[in-house]
Amino acid sequence: AQAEKGGYKHFMLKEINEQPRAIADTISGNLQWFESGKVEGIEPEEVERITVVACGTSYHAGLIGKFLFENLAKIPTEVDYASEFRYRDPIVKNRDLVISITQSGETADTLAAMRLAKERGAKVLTICNVIGSTATREADTVIYTYAGPEISVASTKAFTTQLTVLLLLALCFGRRRGKLGQREFDSLFKELMSIPSKAEAFLNREKEEERVKEIALKLYRAKNALYLGRHVNYPIALEGALKLKEISYIHAEGYPAGEMKHGPIALIDETVPAVFLATKSPVYEKVLSNIEEVKARKGRVVAVVNPGDSAVSKLADFKIEVPETHPLLSPVLNVIPLQLLAYYIADFLGYDVDQPRNLAKSVTVE
Numbered sequence: 344a345q346a347e348k349g350g351y352k353h354f355m356l357k358e359i360n361e362q363p364r365a366i367a368d369t370i371s372g373n374l375q376w377f378e379s380g381k382v383e384g385i386e387p388e389e390v391e392r393i394t395v396v397a398c399g400t401s402y403h404a405g406l407i408g409k410f411l412f413e414n415l416a417k418i419p420t421e422v423d424y425a426s427e428f429r430y431r432d433p434i435v436k437n438r439d440l441v442i443s444i445t446q447s448g449e450t451a452d453t454l455a456a457m458r459l460a461k462e463r464g465a466k467v468l469t470i471c472n473v474i475g476s477t478a479t480r481e482a483d484t485v486i487y488t489y490a491g492p493e494i495s496v497a498s499t500k501a502f503t504t505q506l507t508v509l510l511l512l513a514l515c516f517g518r519r520r521g522k523l524g525q526r527e528f529d530s531l532f533k534e535l536m537s538i539p540s541k542a543e544a545f546l547n548r549e550k551e552e553e554r555v556k557e558i559a560l561k562l563y564r565a566k567n568a569l570y571l572g573r574h575v576n577y578p579i580a581l582e583g584a585l586k587l588k589e590i591s592y593i594h595a596e597g598y599p600a601g602e603m604k605h606g607p608i609a610l611i612d613e614t615v616p617a618v619f620l621a622t623k624s625p626v627y628e629k630v631l632s633n634i635e636e637v638k639a640r641k642g643r644v645v646a647v648v649n650p651g652d653s654a655v656s657k658l659a660d661f662k663i664e665v666p667e668t669h670p671l672l673s674p675v676l677n678v679i680p681l682q683l684l685a686y687y688i689a690d691f692l693g694y695d696v697d698q699p700r701n702l703a704k705s706v707t708v709e
């Protein structure tokens with residue numbers, strides 16, 4: 344098993360480090376349809392609404408997908424937990440596109456949601472990592488992520504490759520629907536192409552990894568943690584909190600930073616760390632004032648920022664620098680330090696990182 348881990352202590356750490364390659368493979372593996380501007384079986388001009396159904400980490404990818412489809416392609420998008428969709432008698436119309444996101448292609452709730460959507464007349468596209476899985480056999484259209492096998496129960500490279508596919512799809516739909524000019528399209532695609540090397544640069548900077556370890560060492564005794572972000576990085580706050588819960592058993596909550604004042608701020612004191620996503624974006628100033636609110640209540644702040652940042656860095660107790668990219672693409676890079684933070688905290692606590700208690704890699708029963 345040690346050989347399979349490629350020298351890493353756990354599969355999770357190996358898979359975190361495989362992300363640059365996994366993202367690059369996912370771009371190149373999908374270039375054919377992307378360059379032709381056509382997704383088999385789908386007429387983007389005719390899609391009136393997208394509904395994403397998924398579970399767990401894949402659901403968080405869907406939440407980011409909503410921003411991408413609405414921003415780049417102007418298609419109204421809903422995102423539902425598959426387990427909720429299937430029991431809420433959803434309104435599905437025949438010009439709806441239902442997108443299921445599933446690493447394994449075998450999650451029972453996601454498959455049931457897909458079947459219901461099909462029964463009600465929607466087209467079903469699946470974004471999946473496993474060739475020949477049930478989801479890929481049942482969907483009308485399949486788009487693969489090329490993450491390679493993911494062994495760790497806590498999902499990492501499947502997530503960032505799902506985001507990659509969602510970006511490709513949103514760019515393609517935006518172009519076809521005439522909602523995205525050539526220049527914006529070209530510049531976003533070029534930026535997407537640079538993500539693997541930016542992720543690689545972050546992961547190869549030993550200093551930054553040491554930094555994450557240092558922060559983990561300061562935080563691993565916490566009983567509760569808050570993860571806060573806004574806009575596309577709100578789902579990254581959810582995903583960061585999920586990673587921590589899954590493998591370290593520390594209670595963590597992800598929240599939109601602007602909603603903090605309606606509840607979570609009551610929890611803040613010196614024992615509850617708050618992890619903020621504070622990279623460059625149109626909501627940067629807003630996040631900055633949310634950080635001030637936490638500092639005013641003696642909370643310890645960990646901030647994910649871009650190089651050259653000064654305002655947030657001055658306030659934060661700890662900062663982690665990730666390379667800068669277009670705000671819509673920032674989730675792909677910003678999630679990586681949160682994966683590492685959860686990993687090192689769980690490892691310091693001595694837990695079995697790859698096989699957390701009570702969780703399964705793929706939940707094939709309801």
Ligand code: G6P
Nearest residue numbers: 399400401445446447450498703
């Ligand atoms: C389980 C796994 C998660 C995963 C979720 C959805 O809960 O532990 O890591 O995100 O299932 O799995 P899927 O294969 O449908 O993406």
